[in-house]
Amino acid sequence: TANIILVVAENMLGDKKVTVVFVLGGPGSGKGTQCSNIVEHFGFTHLSAGDLLRAEIKSGSENGTMIENMIKEGKIVPSEVTIKLLQQAMIKNENDKFLIDGFPRNEENRAAFENVTKISPAFVLFFNCSEEEMERRLLGRNEGRVDDNIETIRKRFKVFVESSLPVIEYYDAKDKVKKVLLHSHND
């Protein structure tokens, strides 16, 4: 008789076993800046969900106009769009360690990512920063972004508190959150 071995593969992407760290925090909290520092020292590949969405707009894809309108309004783009971009980027890259920056942004993003990819994060880095400081940074960012204006910034802060903080609370309840406070009061 044959021995049947059932292998339950976790965190598999195709035939690659991956380590994922989610990097979360409010708009302008310094996610992108610190991801660049982490990449230099720890061999991760940085995937910014926002950058992938902006590249999708530029590429002239059929979803481009919808994505751009949602970003202008500070709204969260449908999960399937963002998850597909993240999945493609991870498959394309030879690395097996990824910092996913700015995703998941709501509970639906989080659950859909886990269901579709079967990947759960090793841990979550949470950049905690005051709205006053984040607003100052976003207004000074100068990257020509359509969403770095005071009207959209206010909407993004509201979406962060109402939709994104619950994701951090979800992982906090699993002891997966490492909280980072990264500014002094006089910077």
Ligand SMILES: Nc1ncnc2c1ncn2[C@@H]1O[C@H](COP(=O)(O)OP(=O)(O)O)[C@@H](O)[C@H]1O
């Ligand atoms: N610790 C910090 N102190 C002061 N300015 C910062 C700090 N970290 C990032 N910044 C600046 O704040 C702006 C937002 O940072 P960024 O990394 O793009 O944030 P996020 O990706 O979370 O939106 C950028 O202009 C960046 O140079």
Ligand SMILES: O=c1ccn([C@@H]2O[C@H](COP(=O)(O)OP(=O)(O)O)[C@@H](O)[C@H]2O)c(=O)[nH]1
């Ligand atoms: O998973 C994501 C990541 C980003 N965005 C959209 O892209 C914008 C910019 O995100 P990014 O992380 O680049 O910027 P941040 O607001 O953190 O500075 C957000 O406000 C959303 O509209 C989204 O819908 N889903």
Ligand SMILES: [Mg+2]
């Ligand atoms: Mg960013």
